[in-house]
C-alpha cells in the first residue's frame with residue numbers, strides 16, 4: 315500500500331525530533347515538532363491549525379475540519395507528541411531514527427504515541443483523497459506534556475474550550491491485547507507515591523559495639539515493607555472486590571502467562587507470579603500493586619560497618635480503578651504505623667505523585683459503531699481491556715466530558731516496550747488502526763450527531 319509507506323515516512327520524520335518533555339534542554343524540540351505537525355495538518359486541508367502555548371508550559375497543537383455540516387457529529391481526536399527520555403537505555407537501533415525491522419518500526423514514540431494519533435490523521439487523509447470529504451466533523455488536540463503527567467492540560471481546556479467541544483472523543487494512547495485483537499480500554503489504575511521513613515539514631519554507630527541492642531533501620535524498613543505483601547511478594551493490602559462476572563470473563567482475555575513472561579522480559583528459569591486462582595488480567599488491571607522505586611538503604615559501593623540513623627523507601631502504588639489515594643493511604647497507615655519493629659520511629663509522607671484511576675462502562679450507539687468499525691478492519695472483535703498504568707489525561711477528560719462517549723484506543727501491543735529501550739510499533743497494527751479509523755468515521759457519520767449523542 316503506497317499510501318501506508320508515505321504515512322510511515324511522515325511518521326518517521328516526526329520521530330526524528332527528540333521531543334522529550336521531561337528534559338528542559340529538549341523544550342525547543344517539543345516546540346519544533348508542534349510547528350511541523352501544525353504545518354502538515356494545514357497542508358492536509360485542516361482549518362484553524364494552531365500551536366497554542368500558555369506561558370510556562372509546553373504547547374498543544376489543535377486543528378479542525380468542520381465541513382461535514384451541523385447534522386454530522388464532531389469527533390475529537392486526542393493524542394500526544396512528546397516522548398519519554400532514552401537516557402541510560404541500551405537500544406539496538408538509534409532511538410530517534412525510525413528503523414523498520416520485519417513487521418515492526420523501532421523508535422522512541424513510535425507507538426506511544428506518534429503512531430496512535432497519526433493513524434487518525436491518515437484516516438482523514440484517505441477520506442479526503444478518495445472522496446474529497448469526511449462524514450464527520452473532526453477536531454484534533456495533540457498535547458506536548460503527556461509524558462510528564464499532563465500538568466497543564468486542564469488549563470488548556472479552560473483557556474481554549476472551543477478546541478475541546480465535541481460529541482464523541484477518541485483518546486488514542488492505549489494498547490491492544492495482541493497484534494490480532496484490537497483493544498478498547500475501559501479501566502486504568504491510579505497511582506499513589508509515598509515515602510516510608512524509619513529513624514532510630516541521631517548518628518551512625520559502630521555495629522560491632524552496639525549491634526544486638528540497637529535497632530537496624532534497614533531491617534526495620536524491610537520488615538515494614540514486608541507487611542504490605544504476601545508470600546509471593548504481591549501487595550496484600552487494599553485489595554478490592556471485582557464483580558464475579560467480570561472475573562469469569564477475565565480468564566478469557568488474551569493476557570496469558572506466556573504473553574506476560576515474554577512482554578515483561580522475564581528471564582529463563584523465572585516465571586510470572588502464580589495467579590492463585592485470580593485471572594492475571596485482574597492482578598494487572600483491577601487490583602492494587604506495589605513497587606519499591608527508590609530507597610536509601612546502604613549500597614554495595616559503601617559497605618560501612620555501622621548501624622544507620624535512618625532509612626527511607628519510596629513506595630509506588632498502583633491503585634485499583636475507582637480506589638482513591640486517601641483510601642489507600644488509610645490502609646497503609648493502619649498496617650505501617652502500629653507496632654514499630656524494634657521500636658523505631660516511622661513516618662509515612664505523601665508529597666509525590668497521585669492520580670486517579672478510571673473505570674468506564676462503554677455503552678450506546680458510538681460504541682456499537684466502534685465495535686463494527688474495528689471488526690471490519692481487524693476481522694476480530696474489539697476486546698474490552700484494562701491498563702495497569704495510570705494516564706492522568708484520561709481522568710481529566712473523564713471528569714470534564716464523562717457524559718460523552720470516550721473511546722480509548724491506540725496502536726501499542728504487549729511487545730511495544732513503551733517507556734523502555736527498543737520501543738516499537740507493529741506495522742500490521744498500524745495499518746489495521748488506520749482502516750478501523752476510516753470505518754469509525756464512516757460509522758459515526760452514518761449515526762449523525764443526534765444518533766451519537768442519543769438526543
Ligand SMILES: [Zn+2]
Pocket residue numbers: 394426427460487
Ligand atoms: Zn502515551
